[in-house]
Amino acid sequence: QQQVKQSPQSLIVQKGGISIINCAYENTAFDYFPWYQQFPGKGPALLIAIRPDVSEKKEGRFTISFNKSAKQFSLHIMDSQPGDSATYFCAAMVVGAGSYQLTFGKGTKLSVIP
Amino acid sequence: ETGVTQTPRHLVMGMTNKKSLKCEQHLGHNAMYWYKQSAKKPLELMFVYNFKEQTENNSVPSRFSPECPNSSHLFLHLHTLQPEDSALYLCASSQAQGATNEKLFFGSGTQLSVL
Numbered sequence: 001q002q003q004v005k006q007s008p009q010s011l012i013v014q015k016g017g018i019s020i021i022n023c024a025y026e027n028t029a030f031d032y033f034p035w036y037q038q039f040p041g042k043g044p045a046l047l048i049a050i051r052p053d054v055s056e057k058k059e060g061r062f063t064i065s066f067n068k069s070a071k072q073f074s075l076h077i078m079d080s081q082p083g084d085s086a087t088y089f090c091a092a093m094v095v096g097a098g099s100y101q102l103t104f105g106k107g108t109k110l111s112v113i114p
Numbered sequence: 115e116t117g118v119t120q121t122p123r124h125l126v127m128g129m130t131n132k133k134s135l136k137c138e139q140h141l142g143h144n145a146m147y148w149y150k151q152s153a154k155k156p157l158e159l160m161f162v163y164n165f166k167e168q169t170e171n172n173s174v175p176s177r178f179s180p181e182c183p184n185s186s187h188l189f190l191h192l193h194t195l196q197p198e199d200s201a202l203y204l205c206a207s208s209q210a211q212g213a214t215n216e217k218l219f220f221g222s223g224t225q226l227s228v229l
Contacts, residue, residue: 004156034217043118043204043220044157089157101170102218104156 004092006105013112019077021108023090026071030092034102035064035075038087047088048075080112117141120205120221127195128229135190135224137205143219144210146188148180151202151223163188164210195228202226 005024013019023033034049050057050064050073057064063076077084090105118139127133139146148160162170163182177199179191188205202223209217 009154036218041222043206043222044218045220046217101159101162102157106154106156 004090004103004105006090006108008108009106010109011111013077013080013110015080015082015112015114017080017112019075019080019084019110019112021075021088021090021110022072023074023092023105024070024072025092025103027092027094027103028071029094030103032093032095033064033066033073034091035062036089036091036104038089038107040086044089077110080110082112082114085110085112118205118207118219118221120203120224122224123222124225124227126227126229127192129195129197131195132191132193134192135203135205135226137188137190137221139186139188139205139207139219141207141219143207144185145208146182146185147206147208147218148188148190149204149206149220151204157204161190192226195226197228200226200228 007022011019031052035047036044037047038044048059048062048064050066052068055066061078064073066073087107087109089107091102093102121136145164147162150158150160159172160174161180166182166185177194181189202225204223205221206218
């Protein structure tokens with residue numbers, strides 16, 4: 001029940017296109033859903049996050065869509081650029097449960113080709 | 115630069131060696147974490163320290179031994195490792211465990227190869 005399932009494993013998108021990465025979870029107690037971006041040779045860095053009280057959050061070209069009833073959330077990258085090429089991880093956790101444990105997905109390797 | 119520094123960046127060790135990974139954060143955070151990152155697997159939380167006290171140990175084998183002398187430094191002592199322990203070991207910090215600001219700051223990791 002702690003799993004977060006992420007798809008696809010890899011994604012190739014043309015420059016200017018839309019990149020979409022999907023995640024699904026089972027634990028209905030999760031109430032914080034961040035996305036992390038990792039470039040080769042670097043650690044993951046927080047990209048954007050959402051709480052379940054909203055269905056969408058947008059920051060620049062990055063948007064999280066959240067469907068509470070379906071227990072799914074997705075990352076959309078609009079106007080994808082070669083510099084967006086990285087591995088993206090979705091994650092989920094229960095805030096304030098006395099234990100800070102992010103459950104991560106397996107990651108999606110995004111390649112944006114010129 | 116995230117403010118979390120890990121050394122060494124790369125480490126090759128034999129199964130009988132003893133080595134240590136070091137992490138230092140310059141962010142004034144009170145919680146520090148060790149994660150293991152293996153290919154095609156989710157990041158695995160290994161240990162959590164909150165205000166220098168260990169609060170999580172996710173069933174990690176005893177050949178991994180963490181140490182947190184203060185809120186800014188975290189070590190992972192390694193001994194008699196197995197080849198399957200080869201992975202990227204990531205250190206992270208946050209303001210405090212369970213705080214409303216849940217942002218984790220990761221270091222660049224130590225790529226460990228066990229021969």
